[in-house]
Amino acid sequence: MESINNGKPIFEAMLDIDIAWQCIEYYAGLAGTLSGQHIQLSGGSFAYTRREPLGVCVGIGAWNYPFQIACWKSAPALACGNAMIYKPSPLTPVTTVMLAEIYAQAGVPEGLFNVVQGGVATGEFLCHHPDVAKISFTGSVPTGSKIMEMASKGIKPVTLELGGKSPLIVFSDCDLQNAVKGALMANFLSQGEVCCNGTRVFVQRHILDKFVQEVVKRTQAIKIGDPLKEDTRMGALISRPHFNRVLGFVKQAKEEGATVLCGGEPYVPSDPKLKDGYYMRPTVLGNCKDEMTCVKEEIFGPVMSVLPFDTEEEVLQRANNTSFGLAGGVFTRDITRAHRVVAALQAGSCYINNYNLSPIEVPFGGYKKSGFGRENGQVTIEYYSQLKTVYVEMGDVECTF
Numbered sequence: 358m359e360s361i362n363n364g365k366p367i368f369e370a371m372l373d374i375d376i377a378w379q380c381i382e383y384y385a386g387l388a389g390t391l392s393g394q395h396i397q398l399s400g401g402s403f404a405y406t407r408r409e410p411l412g413v414c415v416g417i418g419a420w421n422y423p424f425q426i427a428c429w430k431s432a433p434a435l436a437c438g439n440a441m442i443y444k445p446s447p448l449t450p451v452t453t454v455m456l457a458e459i460y461a462q463a464g465v466p467e468g469l470f471n472v473v474q475g476g477v478a479t480g481e482f483l484c485h486h487p488d489v490a491k492i493s494f495t496g497s498v499p500t501g502s503k504i505m506e507m508a509s510k511g512i513k514p515v516t517l518e519l520g521g522k523s524p525l526i527v528f529s530d531c532d533l534q535n536a537v538k539g540a541l542m543a544n545f546l547s548q549g550e551v552c553c554n555g556t557r558v559f560v561q562r563h564i565l566d567k568f569v570q571e572v573v574k575r576t577q578a579i580k581i582g583d584p585l586k587e588d589t590r591m592g593a594l595i596s597r598p599h600f601n602r603v604l605g606f607v608k609q610a611k612e613e614g615a616t617v618l619c620g621g622e623p624y625v626p627s628d629p630k631l632k633d634g635y636y637m638r639p640t641v642l643g644n645c646k647d648e649m650t651c652v653k654e655e656i657f658g659p660v661m662s663v664l665p666f667d668t669e670e671e672v673l674q675r676a677n678n679t680s681f682g683l684a685g686g687v688f689t690r691d692i693t694r695a696h697r698v699v700a701a702l703q704a705g706s707c708y709i710n711n712y713n714l715s716p717i718e719v720p721f722g723g724y725k726k727s728g729f730g731r732e733n734g735q736v737t738i739e740y741y742s743q744l745k746t747v748y749v750e751m752g753d754v755e756c757t758f
């Protein structure tokens with residue numbers, strides 16, 4: 358169903374659903390660990406803190422990981438004792454309803470997890486509603502900014518998971534095959550429609566030719582086609598307008614001087630029933646410069662930009678020269694450099710010698726315009742609960758009056 362909902366290959370959709378059930382189990386386990394602090398004060402008095410729910414939380418999701426995003430938001434929300442009203446993207450309405458059915462069958466009381474279908478107007482209605490205590494949003498930066506503005510009217514906390522244009526830095530002392538595999542993982546999952554993708558691949562000049570040769574070879578071997586076939590590794594993009602937009606970025610890249618090393622055009626499957634699908638060949642762009650549109654803007658499609666660099670200092674300055682800050686990665690065998698580089702990266706989710714893994718135990722989220730708040734991990738409890746402090750007097754009241 359998730360493949361049909363979104364167009365991604367079934368192989369990947371199955372992995373998304375695995376992460377989703379792991380998320381629910383993880384937060385179900387954490388629910389029993391919510392606790393406060395005991396603070397001893399002078400004269401025998403003390404204070405304690407309690408974690409309490411916020412109330413009704415709203416989740417607004419994007420179309421790229423429809424079921425998984427709904428779980429990443431609802432599982433911690435319910436574990437903290439909140440209710441959730443969830444609005445999926447109108448492009449992917451189906452599987453969130455199945456999630457509601459699964460919760461109901463598992464015994465979640467009626468009304469605790471609710472799905473409301475709709476677009477902008479429905480989203481705005483939910484954000485403005487006085488009974489809503491918190492909004493958790495995944496989507497684009499412009500919409501995230503509007504959500505924050507609406508939330509500010511009601512002084513409501515928000516979690517924002519927004520877009521990115523993340524750097525992947527490949528030093529010449531890396532394990533080349535792993536770096537090549539990492540670059541593919543950083544760019545071509547879910548047809549490249551992934552917010553944390555490492556789409557700016559900086560490669561140290563010494564290994565540039567070898568790296569590009571290997572990346573292109575492996576990219577050309579990616580099996581595109583029917584999302585419901587087990588061996589398909591790239592399915593269809595989400596919609597006709599988005600498909601045209603992604604191809605438009607490639608066209609503009611060529612006009613600005615980039616070279617299409619492979620892909621860059623639609624793919625027409627031989628199966629006649631798929632011929633109107635939004636299939637695109639995964640694309641590697643060479644000869645890229647930092648000021649090109651394909652290097653600066655989030656494309657949200659299967660398009661990797663490769664950029665040469667010479668020194669660590671230079672690449673860090675270029676990697677951080679963006680208003681986004683969702684993720685970043687480094688491939689090197691030099692352990693001190695690896696940690697030095699990730700410490701300097703202005704990004705919330707960093708990888709050393711791998712890319713795009715998201716185990717549920719590990720917090721995920723952005724810096725800068727990629728948003729704030731975190732999903733996954735223990736820390737997310739703090740974003741779906743509020744802290745009450747209770748002062749307990751053990752003596753007499755000392756009255757100043």
Ligand SMILES: NC(=O)C1=CN([C@@H]2O[C@H](COP(=O)(O)OP(=O)(O)OC[C@H]3O[C@@H](n4cnc5c(N)ncnc54)[C@H](O)[C@@H]3O)[C@@H](O)[C@H]2O)C=CC1
Pocket residue numbers: 417418419420421444445446447475476477479480481484495496497498500501503504518519520521551552655656657
């Ligand atoms: N960070 C991420 O995970 C994602 C980023 N994006 C980025 O966003 C671009 C556009 O994708 P869209 O799905 O159109 O993103 P979007 O940000 O327009 O929509 C995301 C969700 O917000 C809702 N929404 C839209 N306007 C709203 C408003 N004013 N008030 C309340 N809710 C509202 C939508 O119905 C949808 O459920 C993509 O091309 C990509 O660059 C898209 C999907 C995921």
